[in-house]
Amino acid sequence: MAASFARTGKKIVAIGRNYADHVKELKNAVPNEPFFFLKPTTSYLPSGGLIEIPRGISAHHEVELGLVIGKGGRDISEANAEEHIAGYALAIDMTARNLQEEVKRKGLPWSAVKGFDTFTPISSFIPRSKVADPHNLNLWLKINGQIKQSGNTSNMIFRIPRLIQHISSIMTLEEGDLVLTGTPAGVGPVAAGDKIECALVDPVTRAKVEQIAF
Amino acid sequence: MAASFARTGKKIVAIGRNYADHVKELKNAVPNEPFFFLKPTTSYLPSGGLIEIPRGISAHHEVELGLVIGKGGRDISEANAEEHIAGYALAIDMTARNLQEEVKRKGLPWSAVKGFDTFTPISSFIPRSKVADPHNLNLWLKINGQIKQSGNTSNMIFRIPRLIQHISSIMTLEEGDLVLTGTPAGVGPVAAGDKIECALVDPVTRAKVEQIAF
Ligand SMILES: [Mg+2]
Ligand SMILES: [Mg+2]
Ligand SMILES: [Mg+2]
Numbered sequence: 001m002a003a004s005f006a007r008t009g010k011k012i013v014a015i016g017r018n019y020a021d022h023v024k025e026l027k028n029a030v031p032n033e034p035f036f037f038l039k040p041t042t043s044y045l046p047s048g049g050l051i052e053i054p055r056g057i058s059a060h061h062e063v064e065l066g067l068v069i070g071k072g073g074r075d076i077s078e079a080n081a082e083e084h085i086a087g088y089a090l091a092i093d094m095t096a097r098n099l100q101e102e103v104k105r106k107g108l109p110w111s112a113v114k115g116f117d118t119f120t121p122i123s124s125f126i127p128r129s130k131v132a133d134p135h136n137l138n139l140w141l142k143i144n145g146q147i148k149q150s151g152n153t154s155n156m157i158f159r160i161p162r163l164i165q166h167i168s169s170i171m172t173l174e175e176g177d178l179v180l181t182g183t184p185a186g187v188g189p190v191a192a193g194d195k196i197e198c199a200l201v202d203p204v205t206r207a208k209v210e211q212i213a214f
Numbered sequence: 215m216a217a218s219f220a221r222t223g224k225k226i227v228a229i230g231r232n233y234a235d236h237v238k239e240l241k242n243a244v245p246n247e248p249f250f251f252l253k254p255t256t257s258y259l260p261s262g263g264l265i266e267i268p269r270g271i272s273a274h275h276e277v278e279l280g281l282v283i284g285k286g287g288r289d290i291s292e293a294n295a296e297e298h299i300a301g302y303a304l305a306i307d308m309t310a311r312n313l314q315e316e317v318k319r320k321g322l323p324w325s326a327v328k329g330f331d332t333f334t335p336i337s338s339f340i341p342r343s344k345v346a347d348p349h350n351l352n353l354w355l356k357i358n359g360q361i362k363q364s365g366n367t368s369n370m371i372f373r374i375p376r377l378i379q380h381i382s383s384i385m386t387l388e389e390g391d392l393v394l395t396g397t398p399a400g401v402g403p404v405a406a407g408d409k410i411e412c413a414l415v416d417p418v419t420r421a422k423v424e425q426i427a428f
Contacts, residue, residue: 010224011254016323037323038252040225042386074331107318109230109251111325115385117288171329172256 001175002070002086003125006046009176012039012120013167014064014093018157018182022062025185034158034166037110039093039180043120047212051094051190052118059119059190062093062183063141063149063198065134067160068125072174081164084173088126088134090200090210092141093180094119097189122178123212126200130209134160137209138201139184143194151184152203215389216284216300217339220260223390226253226334227381228278228307232370232396236276239399248372248380251324253307253394257334261426265308265404266332273333273404276307276397277355277363277412279348281374282339286388295378298387302340302348304414304424306355307394308333311403336392337426340414344423348374351423352415353398357408365398366417 001008013036017023023030045051053059070086096113103113131137134153141149158166163179173179190196199211215222229250231237237244259265267273284300310327317327345351348367355363372380377393387393404410413425 011256013325035322036325038254038325038329040252040385042225042388104321107321108249109325110323111227111250111252112384115252117384117386170326170331171254172331174256 002068005068005125005176005178006044006122009041009178010174012041012178012180014039014114014180015163015182019151019155019184020157021185022183022187025187030157034163036167037114039120040115042117043115045118045121047121047123047214049118049121049214051121051196051214052116053190053192054116057096058098060095060097060187061141061148061190061196062095062187063139064091064093064180064183065137065139065153065200066091066122067179067181069173069175069177069179072172074168074172076164076168076173078161078165081161084164085128087128088131089178090123090139090198090212091180092121092198093183094121121212121214123210126210132202132204136203138203140199142197143190148188149184149186153181155184156181216282219282219339219390219392220258220336223255223392224388226255226392226394228253228328228394229372229377229396232372233365233398234369234371235399236397236401239401244371248377250381251328253334254329256331257329259332259335261335261337261428263332263335263428265335265410265428266330267404267406268330271310272312274309274311274401275355275362275404275410276309276401277353278305278307278394278397279351279353279367279414280305280336281393281395283387283389283391283393286386288382288386290378290382290387292375292379295375298378299342301342302345303392304337304353304412304426305394306335306412307397308335335426335428337424340424346416346418350417352417354413356411357404362402363398363400367395369398370395
């Protein structure tokens, strides 16, 4: 069931501000504890699909490592977090940046600015066996062949067990849920017609673990 | 499938500030257009269950009429909205008010403050045939026998077709999704051990359409 998460999963829990270089570029404060928002699963877009940019929206790309939940749970400890992860996914957390600036100023929810249809471009399920160390993966995003984002998951401010522990202390995680772990620096706008490519690379073997294109 | 929405539905889309008296009591601005946030379906609590109040949280009750989506859709027009509603539900949109004040001030997402486990106490599915007019229903909430909230759905700032149109212009609605339509005035804290009762009443026939207790 976790392998079909994009069709069967119920929620996407997305962590904000989890790479220091990205926190800096948006002039945000480094958080004391993880925070997250929800994205609807209706925002999933399989590789090869069309990212739709609504009129008047400045849509930014945020390439992220996703965790696909296998065994569900609540109040999961950091020590037990790993056994709840069935696998991974490569995702883009598309964000209506101009609307986000407005809702942040007004103290309004983020759900709409993160939740448009096609705003979570997503890879297939990546089984755990394909990832030697989730805290040592390069992830990059290119637009029209040019590198825009390039980071390594070792630079997460809050590591994966802490994210699972924090989220599950508030809301139960279920099989097929996706956790997005935050984006490194280099976010920027996507224009209609842009070719977007992302990859997840093992820096030790230099093998491409996963790639997606839109 | 809509009848089992609490088990099978994927998302809860909750409208904020949709009754003028409630907007006033929280000293918020009356919105120019509807806005919403997402709640996870893991927050559902069937009638008779225990509302859990996390340590350090001031948990407020917000009694609301829910719309259960039948036929899914995207970019639904106001004229067609009604045919996408399979039925109704009576719900409490529990809110960690102290944390909400903090995230509003900091421009952070609302997902956690609205999304704790048990934070969406919910009735059974109410078929359309039991509701003569969804824009003329009384809804009330009592704590320990005392009326705290009492409103009528005719006082919604944005009416049901407009809510469906607005949400579906951003994200596809699917069968089993729940739309919470906002709360009237009288919100306030729930303490551990409080007895909470809510009802939906047809003011014409004075018949109780639905009731829940926790
Ligand atoms: Mg992100
Ligand atoms: Mg939010
Ligand atoms: Mg509410």
